[in-house]
Amino acid sequence: MRxxxxxxxxxxxxxxxxxxxxxxIIAFARQFDPQPFHVDHDAAAQSIFKGVIASGWHTCSMMMRMVVDGLMCEASSMGSPGLDGVRWLQPVRAGDTISVSYETTKVKASASRPDRGVVWSKWTATNQHGEAVCTIEGMGMFGRRPDA
Incomplete structure (x- = not known):
């Protein structure tokens, strides 16, 4: 447990x-972000992207899944009061492999609730070429280590 x-x-x-x-990409976009460059090959080919790309929200959802599987399921997570920023830096295309890193940027124990603290972080997704495709900055609450 972390x-x-x-x-x-x-x-x-x-x-x-x-x-x-x-x-x-297309299934997510059809349900949540059906802009033509996410769901229509012909329209996407004529767009500035020159082909179908993943919705930025799809990229964020894939990142969230990796954060949950790789960190939160084995941590004393108490949820998050919100995000400070999301940036979509490069399009994600079919066949791309995204990797996610979680960088702790700041920590602060709660003064009013001694059972928890706040961790500020920056998540970065990079593609198989090492290019950053998305960053998410925010904070999460984590339980304090129980007294021994």
């Missing part, structure tokens, strides 16, 4: 990777 005390600024946790298929 507790608040296990996080420190500058710490980087690698969270794995995922290869995204065109079928996944």
């Amino acid at each position: 507790y608040f005390e296990d996080f420190h600024p500058g710490q980087i946790i690698e969270l794995g990777s995922k290869t995204v298929s065109e079928e996944e």
Whole structure:
């Protein structure tokens, strides 16, 4: 179990990777973000992207899954009060493999609730070429290590 005390600024946790298929890109977009360059081959080919790309929200969802699987399921996570920023830096295309890292940027024990602390972090997704495709900055609450 990872507790608040296990996080420190500058710490980087690698969270794995995922290869995204065109079928996944289109299925997600049809349900949640049906813009033509996400769901229509012809329209996408005529767009500035020159082909179908994943919705930025799909990229964020894949990142969230890797954060949950690689960190939160084995941590004393108490949820998040929100995000400070999301940036979509490069399009994600069918066949791309994205890898996610979690960098702790700041930690602060709660003064009013001694059972928890806040961890600020920056998540970065990179593609198979080492290019950053998305960053998410925000904070999460984690339980403090129980007294021995």
